[in-house]
Amino acid sequence: MKFRQISAAERTATMFPLQAYAFVPSPWPAGDAEANSERMKFFESTVSLVAEEEGQTLAAVAAFRMRQNVRGRLHDMAGVASVSSHPSARRRGLVRELLNRLLRQMRDEGCAVSALYPFRAGFYARFGFVGIPRYRTAAFAPEGLGHLLRAELPGEVSWLPMSEGFDAWDGLQRRHLLTHRHGFAVFDDVRAAEFRDDKYWVAVARSGGEVVGAVRYRIKSYGGDLVADHLLCANPLGRALLLQFFARHVDQVSRVVVKVSTDEVPELWGTDIEVITEGKVDRPSHGGPMVRVLDMEALDGTAVGPGAITVEIPDDELAGGVWRLESADGALKVSKGTAAPSARVSVGGFSALLYGVLDPVEVVTRGLGEVPPEAVATLGAMFPREMPYLVADF
The missing domain is CATH 3.30.1050.10 (SCP2 sterol-binding domain)
Incomplete structure (x- = not known):
């Protein structure tokens, strides 16, 4: 058995088949490998390890270089991902050996903490990881925020494709949320660049020229759902501006579904709002995140x-x-x-x-x-x- 670190260019031929089989519908279209190869420029800074036997990749793990706020102090963080193995090679201890090597290497390279999303929490608990809260989702009809349509708020919201709104969306996370929110983490610039071309809209809230809120989203269909990512807010005004923007979609979408932190209370966003706030953790597709100290x-x-x-x-x-x-x-x-x-x-x-x-x-x-x-x-x-x-x- 050979364990080695591979380059980003090697990921397509070594890790991609295992990842695709483990995490996406398969068999996958023939063009997927080519498309994946084009993405590898965004993985140049990723640490990728594989286990090989007679030239065949049997298991793989990776770590994204990230930064995380832990009780107000910023640390380099190893975001563990791409943990996968060949079906015939499972339960041979290959993933265990790769994870031990990966965590040791990331600590030696300066990462003080690590995080991941588990397929089974009990497996990663053996490596010292412990669970932290998974985000919630809030689902509500936009008319529940109708009172905000009459409010005159000191700010405005820009509606942009992600390619145009990326700098504001990413900048809010790096300049404000990373430094103010315990547990908040961001990718390094190499990995984060891929999000610039995501096929999302982004709503950017500004007040006095400063970005105070941002949320990326998609509209699934006319009369359907507006499905949003995390409601990112620097302050209550940023939240109010973004919720007012959602309210303007009345008669266009039936529901807004948005991700929120555990300290958000969506039922208090409006007097007559009807909302379902849900936190879902199951195995293997909705694992709550896990963290551990490395140094x-x-x-x-x-x-x-x-x-x-x-x-x-x-x-x-x-x-x-x-x-x-x-x-x-x-x-x-x-x-x-x-x-x-x-x-x-x-x-x-x-x-x-x-x-x-x-x-x-x-x-x-x-x-x-x-x-x-x-x-x-x-x-x-x-x-x-x-x-x-x-x-x-x-």
Whole structure:
């Protein structure tokens, strides 16, 4: 068995057949391979690993180079994707070996954290990943926002094809949301460039010349659904401008379906609005995202609450060890621990605390660690609950 990193140009002949068989309807049209080959310029910065035997690719994994906000601190992030294997080579440990190699390499190249969308969460939990919230969808008739048609808002919305609105849409994410939203992540410029030519409309909300909101969308049919991507807003005015834009589609579409974060409350968008807000997680097509820490010392400077504690993270090649965690004026200081640890948590358990999705008691009840009562208060104060919002889909 041979394990190696391949170039973007090699992906079409090595990874594409496995990915296509795993994730898209098949058999696929003959032109798909050619179209995929043309896309490879957008994968030049992607780290792609394959397992080969007698010249045949049997398994593959990849990582996109990304940036993510974790409690206010920006980190290089490995977005794991393209995990696939030949049907006859499954359950041979090839994906496990490739993932271990990939995570190790991405950590060595400076990635402090990693994220992915699982086909089965239990499989990736063995690699130290822990779940975070999946976005919600809100579905409503545009007449439910009729009150906004009478509102005079200090701003305007531009309706553009994605090729023209990309810079505003992408810029809002990089300049504002990435720096302000816990859990928010963006691709590097190489990978993100492919979205410029997506066959989407994009509505861009501006106030005082500043982009305060953006949403890309498609209209499925006259009298059908307007299906939107994430409702990206810098502030409440940006949200109001975009919702007002949706309201203007009354008598054209029957429903608006838009992705929203877990802290949005669509039922409060209007007095008489009828809305279905749904969060769907199933296997294998709608997995909730998962995250993990790759480098503990890179977490220096993370915004945390008061406290100091020594914890042990056992049995993890990348983040394992005994660590002293201290809050200095609200900023985390991480160093190698020398005293006996006050708590023992898995890398998944610590990642859940860091990302704010579980409190220390839940770490224990989920079987992710041993946290004595006297350590619960300290860890809870240092890592208060804070729901991350991961928009990027990869």
